[in-house]
Structure formats: structure tokens, C-alpha cells
Amino acid sequence: MSVTIDIAGLPPEHLVFSPSPLAELCAALHALAEPKHHPGLQGWTTATNAALRPDLADRLCEAEFLWRSAHSDTDMPFAALPDTRGRPGATLAEDLDLLDRLDDDLFVDAALDISCHRDYEPNGPSPLVNAAVRAHALERATARGTRQAEFAQRLLTDPQAVRAWLRRLFEDCAEAFFDDLWQRVRPRLAADARHKTEVLRRKGLAQALAEMSPALALDDSSTRIVVDKLSSGHADALDPAAGPGVTFVPSSVGRPHLWVLHAPGWRPVVHYPAAAPDVPGPGSLDLLQLRMEALSHPLRIRMCRYLARSAVTTGELAAAHGITPPEVSRHIAVLRKAGLITTRRRGRYVLHQLDLTAVARLGSDFLEGVLR
Template identity: 30%
Template sequence: MPTVITGLDRCAQAGKLLPAVSALTEFGSALHVLRDPGHHGLDEWAGGILTSMSPRLAAWTRSWWWTAQAIRATPFVTPTTSAESFTDRLEHLRALPAQELASQLLRPIAPTGDRQVALRWSRSRGAAVEACVEALARRPQEAAEDFLAFLRSSWQEWFEAEWARIRPVLAGRARRFADLAALQGPGPALAALDSSVEATPTGVTVHIAKVRAARHDVSKRGLVVAPSTFIRPHLYVADVPGRPLLLLHPADAGPAVPSAAVVRRRLEALAHQGRLEVARAIATEPRTAGEIAMLWNVDPTQVNRHLRALAAAGLATTARQGRFVRYRLATDVLEELGKDVLSLLLR
């Protein structure tokens, strides 16, 4: 099942379908990349940034980057749609009660802000994370001040320069989304963001090819759409209760990706021992069902069934030779299957 976003027509009519360019949201994506740059293809960039940091900031970064991983802390998924600066956002966070900010920062391991849950699961993440979560849970004032100081130092040492480079790219992409939504409607505009997003014929609902099945009605709560230069290969949907849904997408649309259903069908086809053996029989040269049945002494009806299943999953191609139909393994599809699985899991 994909992630489904509904109510786009009423969301747009109410003026709640909003593009956003947010320095703090983009900083969260950059922090995510610094922790694990490999699958983003940004090893060189991350290495350069980390090397340029002062020892103090490098240690700070290692202690806080868990807040921007698979589930992100609330400050990173609450973009504004105005021209609010990074410094403005820091002041907004500073004005929050320390306990509230601490609860927001615990979202990655305790979505409800439950301190006992956070303390329990922090122990599985190493000493640095455990110490950080311990401070958030038991000394929120001290931990909140430490987080804000970390953000300020990050801005001063490296992210201010990065933001000057990135902001025009994101602003241009946000304008294109707003223009397309006004001309063609919200569904087509969202579908143009990434190949994993598909609009229904009515354009009031979109399906996002993700592993997790979820359904979000944005007719009343609103939808904020924010581009990112760091987010690829992810397409991040942040569902924070009481806030608009956030769709964080790559600034540039990537190559086409298969749906979760297609990937699952291909894996299921190969998981069957009989189909795997038939796939081996057509891996090096095309063969007919009858030839395979004869060579391997198996039931031709079963061979036919396995070949049709492989072809239906896109794992085999067919070519007619007179009255014969020969099957060949789609080796190029199989070579990409591992990448497709990884892409789906990362998305």
C-alpha cells in the first residue's frame, strides 16, 4: 500500500496548500546527510563540511544528528512559508518553554514525547545519544540551551554559506510548484515533484510509492510542500499532530522508480523455487516452455505457469519464432532489482 494524500481540492481552495523554503528544515536534511552521506551520493561534500568544523562543533554534531534521521525532530519539520530567517527560527525556538522544546526534540524515538520511552530506546543508540536524551528528559532547560547553541554555531561555521548557495535553488523550485498548482491543480503539481508521486484522474488525491501504508486527509489541516537539495533519495512525509502535513521532496525530479507493488511482485516471483529454476533455464538463452519441460523433465503446464508469472512481473521477455514462443530472462531488470528494493526502502 502507498502513502495516500487526499482532500487536495479543498486544501487548495482554503489556501492551505503552501510551498515553503525553510532554512531550518533544510539544515535538518543537511544534518541527516552528515550522519550517513553514502546513500545520498554526498560523501565528498559531507567530508569537506565535517573537516572544516571546529572540534567543538564536530562533537556537537555527532551528539545531535540523531534528531534528523528516519524520523525527524519537530523543529526540522515545521517550515514557515514566510521569509523567516534561520535566526528568526532560533528566536522562535528560544521562546518556547524548555520542556516543550525538549519534547519536540525527542520525537525521533518517542513521538508522543514520553520521556520513559525515549530513555529506554536511547540505550540502543550508543553513549552519545543516550547522554543527549538523558539531558532532554531530566534536564530540559540545559539540553534545550545546548541544542540552540549547536544550531547557532552550525549556522556561523558553515550553514550560513551553504544556505546562501542553496536558497535561490529552493526558491525557484517552490515558485514552479506554486505556478503549476495554480495552472493545473494540486494533483498534477505534486505528481511533477517526483516520479514516486502519482495523481489520481480527479487530481484531488495522490499516491506516493512508499513501503509504509498511510492515509492523510489535508482538506482541513493543510499541506506544506518544501523542496530540498539534500533529501534525495528520500521523499519525506512528516505527520506531526496539530500541524499541517509536510511533504519534503528533492529539488530536482529524479529518474523513474518502480512502485512498491511492482517490486513486491518481482520479489514474490523469484521467491518460488520452481520459478527460480525456470528463470535459470532462460538466463543464458531463450527457450520455449516445451523445451524446458523436456530438458529438465518437469510438467510443461507448471513450466508455462512459471514463465507467464515471470513475464507478468517484468522478469522475462517473449519472442515468437513461427509457432513457438521463446522466453528470455530480463537480466537488465534483475540487475536493477536490488537497487529498486533499496530505493523503495530509502524512499
């Protein structure tokens, strides 16, 4: 399954790379709500959660469905406002001002589309005016717990009050922890956006996508961006309702997730994990599957125990396991294709050794792959 973004005929200048303070705040709130998704942030999530005032922690629980399982589109309001030309605010206050500009129907629709509303569909009725859609939203919210049901009821009854409540919640989060976090990550996000813009200019979109994530690629015709996701969807980067273009938003705390906004009438947005210094990005899901299949054979597992300790020859492996050298060579070929071993020549001998770094990453690669 995948999400596709139609970019046929889109000029390169309409591809925008820019950080978003509000999107990064919501990514941080997701990490606080689901710390197991982000083992690399364990120290920060533990310390931040422990330092939250009880009243702020309770308020975050009331609205956590907006960022816990997936992201509500309310964290990228610029995508629904054509006059922004696809650029988020430079500050959290500017992003929140853009959120305030969404009309009530659009705001409620975006707030409920993740787990209380219907799937994306163009020109669907608003739950503020359609009784059947409203009842469906409340039913789905009730199935997810009392707090979510109460929030959905408040949102549908008095959206203006909830909007003001949510803005104050974000502002209190900024004071409690996000201002400090944003000050630390903003320079790196800005540098990442500048680098990707330069890659796009010099090497083209395919290379820029490859540097963002192995889950992003151009199709064979170079007219669509294809995003490897567990959901299916389609967006049109030339939709006149949202203005032409695609926005790419780097995130420091969002790794390993890759979020895609593809709602009808909204500008397509890809929220991608900015590369961390000295940390390799996860491989593709195809490579992960190849590696796991390579290690599924019991003989190759036993061979890996030898290969992990030192570099050995094909003949040594054959003697150790009581099989012929050609059989060893076939297993070595599988492990090499999966990128799990290195091979070097010493005189007339060819030595093989397990790549401990690649094997050590299998656990985190699997986690990042399934959470992408």
C-alpha cells in the same frame, strides 16, 4: 499503515511547492549520520565527514537524534507559523529566524517528539510545565545514551540556551559544508518545485503526487492524500490553527526517504526526494513484493539464468528445463507481470529476455522501499 492528510474542500492555491534550506541541511546531516541509507551520496558523505573539524563533529553528535533516526519538526518551523502561508525561508538565515520565532513550549515539544517524548497528540502538556511528561522524556532520552540524556536535560532546563546553541551549530555547518552544497542543489530544487506546481495546475494533484513518489496517492474520493509509511497518522490541511494548506518540500540529498510532518497545530508538510537526472525512481512496494515473489521460485531462477544471456523462445526454455511449453508460459507470465522480462516477436517466434536493469535495481529498490 499510512499517514493521511485530509484535503477535502482545500483550494489548489493552498498547495505549495517550495525548497527549504533548513530542511535540506537537516537532510544532509541525516545522510552524514547514516551514510548507509544513502549509497548514492557515498563520495560526498565520506569526504564531508572526513573534513569536519573535531569540535563540530562532536557537537553534531550531541544533537544527532534530531535528524538521525527520523526528522524533528524543528527543521520546518514555517509549518507552525500561519503567517508564513506555508512557505519556508529563501535562505538558511531566514529559516533560522523562523525557528527563533517558535515559543519555548513549541520548540521543546518539537525537539523531543521523535525519540524522547510521546507520540503526536493534540494539546498535550508540555514537559516544561508537567513533571510527569518531563520525567518520561528524560527516561526515554536516558535509554538512548548519555549524550542524548544530557541534551534533553539541557533542553528542559534552559531551552533558550539550547536554541542559541543549535542556531550556532547550523550556522557553523553552513560555513563548513552546507553553503557550498546549497549553492549546487538550490537551482535544481527550485526547478523541481516549479515543475510540480505546473503539473498540479495542468494535470491535477494526483499526477503531481505520482511524480513525487510512488508512496503518495489520492484516495478514491480525492479528499485525502495517502502516504505509504510504516507509521500511522492523520493531519488536517484545513486546521485553522496552522492555516489551510499543504507544503511539499523537494530534497536533493533526502532520497530515498519521504518525511511527513503531521503534528496537530502544524501545517502538513511532505518532504519528498526530487527526481535525480537520469535516475529512475523506486517502484512501489507492491511491485517490489511482486518481483521478489516472482524470483522466489527455484525454476524461475534457473530460467532467468538463460533469459539473462540472450533472448530465447518458450520452446527453447521448455527443452532446456525438461518441462512443457504451457508450464514455461505460466512462469513467463509471472515474470512478465513483475516487469522482470521483455518480450518481442521475430517472425513467427516470440523471444523473451531478462530485463537486466530491472533486476539490477532490486537491491536498491528494496533498500529505498524499507527506508522510505
